[in-house]
Amino acid sequence: MDRRQLLIGGLATPLAANAATRALAEGSSGYYIGDMHYHLFFFGKNPAPSNPLRRMMARGNATLVSWSLVGDVPWLKLAKGGFTQKGLPKNAKEPVTWFDEELARIKKHLDDQKLKVVRTAGDVDLAVKGEPHVVLSVEGATFADGDLAPLAAGYEQGIRHIQLVHYIQNPIGDFQTSKPRHQGLTKFGEDVIAECNRLGILIDLAHCTNDAVMRALELSKAPMVWSHSSVTRQRKPTWTMPIWQARQLSLEGAKAIAAKGGVVGLWAMRTDVGRSIEAYADRMTELADWLGEDHVAFGTDLNALANPVVTSYADLQRVVTHWHRTNVPPARIRKLAIENYAGVLRKAFAARTA
Numbered sequence: 001m002d003r004r005q006l007l008i009g010g011l012a013t014p015l016a017a018n019a020a021t022r023a024l025a026e027g028s029s030g031y032y033i034g035d036m037h038y039h040l041f042f043f044g045k046n047p048a049p050s051n052p053l054r055r056m057m058a059r060g061n062a063t064l065v066s067w068s069l070v071g072d073v074p075w076l077k078l079a080k081g082g083f084t085q086k087g088l089p090k091n092a093k094e095p096v097t098w099f100d101e102e103l104a105r106i107k108k109h110l111d112d113q114k115l116k117v118v119r120t121a122g123d124v125d126l127a128v129k130g131e132p133h134v135v136l137s138v139e140g141a142t143f144a145d146g147d148l149a150p151l152a153a154g155y156e157q158g159i160r161h162i163q164l165v166h167y168i169q170n171p172i173g174d175f176q177t178s179k180p181r182h183q184g185l186t187k188f189g190e191d192v193i194a195e196c197n198r199l200g201i202l203i204d205l206a207h208c209t210n211d212a213v214m215r216a217l218e219l220s221k222a223p224m225v226w227s228h229s230s231v232t233r234q235r236k237p238t239w240t241m242p243i244w245q246a247r248q249l250s251l252e253g254a255k256a257i258a259a260k261g262g263v264v265g266l267w268a269m270r271t272d273v274g275r276s277i278e279a280y281a282d283r284m285t286e287l288a289d290w291l292g293e294d295h296v297a298f299g300t301d302l303n304a305l306a307n308p309v310v311t312s313y314a315d316l317q318r319v320v321t322h323w324h325r326t327n328v329p330p331a332r333i334r335k336l337a338i339e340n341y342a343g344v345l346r347k348a349f350a351a352r353t354a
């Protein structure tokens, strides 16, 4: 640990919550960072207890971070270039048990760190103004295994952002890395969309097949996100491609999400986005040119990528610095850095009719 890290570690306490002080101390840009897709696990390399989230966020002035609970961890295995299914839940209870246990671990970590959870639009406003908040989210709604009730229970526990599918078969719809079985969403998947709208939960289409995305766009009453991966103009992604290519979104799909007010996040996968922070930053602004600057956000997928080009929120401050140097207007920087994710969360919350 060098002197600078010591200094930051010392400042990253609740007593030193003044964001401006932090920004100066850390040499960051003064812009706040939002991330639509972040992971922290309680196993493996860099587990949560030794990798505290508050310090991670403070080092890059990240104040609106979606901590994505991976809903299908017990049924995944590592495959070439990503994950694949190793089995399926034996009954509907297993995924709910996993979800409850993991959420309890996450909440304990947040309590220990004195980090606040986003529950209302007011909380989103505070995060945009510099008060660190975490958005509780789920990647792969496996915990709603044929039953809508866990969604409302999840909302009560603070879940505000749900990604429909991930790497294992579920009753909601098709995902990008496996042969489609439902031509998009199932009837239950359609009910999940309606229930998330009713509750005011942001719907995340990442990992969905194109058919599932299109059906969700027809149904949802609120704008949605594609939290992480990238957009390709050359390929038409299909499940037979290498995982990172299968996981890309077509330009047409991305534009359709944007046309409904949604936001697309760029992950930090080096194979895809390039070998430098600058390359990642340029891919972000290129995406903003393609989709409009109101429709792009960070979606790092940190701690779930094998070889990420962005490894910390301090790196996202370097992205912002690069934008500054290359004369990206401040209003555009703010949108990409945090405001677009904040805006789409507010719209999902406003759709609540429950």
Ligand SMILES: [Zn+2]
Residues within 6 Å of the ligand: 139, 206, 207, 228
């Ligand atoms: Zn993912």
